[in-house]
Structures are given as structure tokens and as C-alpha cells.
Amino acid sequence: MTETYTFKITKEKSRIDKFLSDQLADHSRSQIQEWIKDGDVRVNDTVVKANYKVQEGDEIEVTPPEPVEIDAVPEDIPLDIVYEDEDVVVVNKPQGMVVHPSAGHASGTLVNALLYHVKDLSGINGKIRPGIVHRIDKDTSGLLMVAKNDLAHEKLAEQLQEKTAKREYMALVHGELQHDKGTIDAPIGRDPKNRKKFTVIDGGKHSVTHFEVIERFKDFTLLRLQLETGRTHQIRVHLEYIGFRMAGDPLYGPRKTLEGKGQFLHATSLTFVHPRTNETLTFSAPLPQEFEDTLELVRRRS
Structure with missing residues (x-):
């Protein structure tokens, strides 16, 4: 409703x-x-x-009208399934893939691929987002958890809400960040000057991102980040806010300075409690080859 x-x-x-x-x-x-x-x-x-x-x-x-749902159809799209059982699927999403269908992306999405490769998916989010518990941006790669039934969906969503599920990312940013680690605690809302963007703004939603420097280069820094909250574009917005914009980011970053298909941001690690067994599960996904190649390039330049 x-x-x-x-x-x-x-x-x-x-x-x-x-x-x-x-x-x-x-x-x-x-x-x-x-x-x-x-x-x-x-x-x-x-x-x-x-x-x-x-x-x-x-x-x-x-009272907004009920959304008109697009019927997602199964498509035989290659999918990197990291883990699957009767309740949960963990997928390593490639860069460039949209998570669920929308007006501009009716096919070729993660949902289209899931419907083909996975027998059952939770129906909580309707036909357009079956099984989708959380999302990552189209040009962000990495790990997502997907629910195969409604009970699993509710328990996984509860862990995200209560901040007990852990999500770690690797990001390449412009600039040489001097602090070895830190926390960005700043509210995020839609940018009143550009409706496609979000920004740190008074009255925005509480948002917290933790970061740690992994490697420094000339003009760039490689960071590990952990989300405490999961706002739209949160990492990209928070890094822009502290002056270290994401490399390759077409929306928040500076002009293109490195070859790539979008922001260099990868969801490397995902930890959650299994909704049926209560076992703590941790999964990891290596950086995509293009990300690794770009790191090698900035190392050589340094």
C-alpha cells in the first residue's frame, strides 16, 4: 500500500x-x-x-499513486553467484549492471539475471525487485545479498536496519588523504540544485561512513570503507564532502582523469547472520581486473 x-x-x-x-x-x-x-x-x-x-x-x-510495476522477465545473463542455499544468494555484481528494472532500464538488470538463474526469490519488494534486500549503484561493483523467501528477506533487512550486517568497500579517490583512518558523520539528502545528486545537507538523513587508508599514491589514495548506514550514493557523497572525490565518478568526481567505465568503487566484503541457521557468514570478492590495472598504473606513475 x-x-x-x-x-x-x-x-x-x-x-x-x-x-x-x-x-x-x-x-x-x-x-x-x-x-x-x-x-x-x-x-x-x-x-x-x-x-x-x-x-x-x-x-x-x-497520497502518491501506487507505482506501476514493470514485469521483470528472466534473461540468460552471466551471473557470478558467490554463495547460494535455500534462503540466501550472494552475488558479485559487475560494474555497469543496474540492480532492478526501471523506466530507463527494462532489461539487462541483476533482477532479470536472478530470475533466470535462481529458482525462488522473496516477493516482499514486488515483481520489480524480487529478492532485493539492498542495492549498489549501477557503476559500483561487488557483493549483494539476495533473499529467496520472505522470512529471509525480513531478517536480512532487519540486520541492515540495526547495523549488524557489515559492508566493506574499496575506493580509489583523488588526493592524498593524510589521516590513516576516520569517520564521516554527516546527514545526506537530495541536492536542491541538482535532483540527480545527493549532498550533505541540514535536515538530511543520518549517515555514517568509516574509512581507512590502504595505500597512498601521487595524487590518489586507496581506501577501505565501511558503511554504518546505507543512503543513496552515501560513499560518493561523503568522500566529496571531505574533499576526496571518487576517481572515475561521472556525477560527483572531477573530469575524467583515469580510463574506466565509472567510479572505482567495489563492495569487497559482506558479513551477515544467516536468517535460518544464525551462523555468521562472511564473503569477499576480489577487485575487478580493470580496478587492479588502474591501481598498477597509478603505482607506476607514483
């Missing part, structure tokens, strides 16, 4: 579409304007237009 959002205005604000886009950071302003146009947004139980100026005392109710 679609979640309904309610807001009570305590002081005069701006246009309703801008106000809601600031409050609902996971939705674009154009999407919110569509909801307003379709009557899914009501102020004091009355439909308004996008240019309505909210006033003190207004009560706003937003």
Missing part, C-alpha cells in the same frame, strides 16, 4: 511543489508536480495547483 505523507505548516512557506520537494527528498520536483496535477496532493482537504503558496495553519496530505 502507498504511504500517505502529512504536513502541518507552522509558518509561511513557499510554493507547494518546492516545499514538498524539500520535504520528500526521494522524489523529484517534476514527480511531485504530477501528483499535484492528478489531485494526489490536498491542502485542507482541497486540491490545489503547483504554484499554490502554503500558509501558516495549512494541513497538507500527499
Whole structure:
């Protein structure tokens, strides 16, 4: 069922579409304007237009329509399955693969591949995200856990929420980071200046990333990172925030300085408690060859 959002205005604000886009950071302003146009947004139980100026005392109710799901179809796409049993699958996702279908990526996704290679998947996230407990970006490679039934899905999701599952990444960043280790604790929300990006912003969601320097090069640093929370683009945003942008990152990084297909970010390690046996499982995935080749290149340059 679609979640309904309610807001009570305590002081005069701006246009309703801008106000809601600031409050609902996971939705674009154009999407919110569509909801307003379709009557899914009501102020004091009355439909308004996008240019309505909210006033003190207004009560706003937003009821987004049920999402139209794209039927994901099985596709015979090669898949690196690291582990599989009756409850869980651990997959090493390649760089360039989208996790689940969307309007711009109806096929060729991890979900399409899973539907072909795996007999059963959890139905908690519907037809479009069967079995998907957590995601990584299209151009990030590495380990993901997938649930084969709803009980496993609930228990794995609970571990992510309670921060007991551990996810480690390796990243190559621009600059020579002098601190050997540290923690970035800064709230993340959608960037009001660029809806495709997220940024550190007042009122954003609590976000924590731990880092440790593995190797320093001339103009670059190799980091190991551990996520305490799992916000969209979290590592990329936090590294940009402290001034060490991801190498190869087309959205947050500087102009392309190294050959590659996207950011040099790889999910190397995944630890969780098995939802049925309660055994602690740890999996690792080596860096992709292109990542290794790039590290060798920056070593030689150094």
C-alpha cells in the first residue's frame, strides 16, 4: 500500500511543489508536480495547483499513486553467484549492471539475471525487485545479498536496519588523504540544485561512513570503507564532502582523469547472520581486473 505523507505548516512557506520537494527528498520536483496535477496532493482537504503558496495553519496530505510495476522477465545473463542455499544468494555484481528494472532500464538488470538463474526469490519488494534486500549503484561493483523467501528477506533487512550486517568497500579517490583512518558523520539528502545528486545537507538523513587508508599514491589514495548506514550514493557523497572525490565518478568526481567505465568503487566484503541457521557468514570478492590495472598504473606513475 502507498504511504500517505502529512504536513502541518507552522509558518509561511513557499510554493507547494518546492516545499514538498524539500520535504520528500526521494522524489523529484517534476514527480511531485504530477501528483499535484492528478489531485494526489490536498491542502485542507482541497486540491490545489503547483504554484499554490502554503500558509501558516495549512494541513497538507500527499497520497502518491501506487507505482506501476514493470514485469521483470528472466534473461540468460552471466551471473557470478558467490554463495547460494535455500534462503540466501550472494552475488558479485559487475560494474555497469543496474540492480532492478526501471523506466530507463527494462532489461539487462541483476533482477532479470536472478530470475533466470535462481529458482525462488522473496516477493516482499514486488515483481520489480524480487529478492532485493539492498542495492549498489549501477557503476559500483561487488557483493549483494539476495533473499529467496520472505522470512529471509525480513531478517536480512532487519540486520541492515540495526547495523549488524557489515559492508566493506574499496575506493580509489583523488588526493592524498593524510589521516590513516576516520569517520564521516554527516546527514545526506537530495541536492536542491541538482535532483540527480545527493549532498550533505541540514535536515538530511543520518549517515555514517568509516574509512581507512590502504595505500597512498601521487595524487590518489586507496581506501577501505565501511558503511554504518546505507543512503543513496552515501560513499560518493561523503568522500566529496571531505574533499576526496571518487576517481572515475561521472556525477560527483572531477573530469575524467583515469580510463574506466565509472567510479572505482567495489563492495569487497559482506558479513551477515544467516536468517535460518544464525551462523555468521562472511564473503569477499576480489577487485575487478580493470580496478587492479588502474591501481598498477597509478603505482607506476607514483
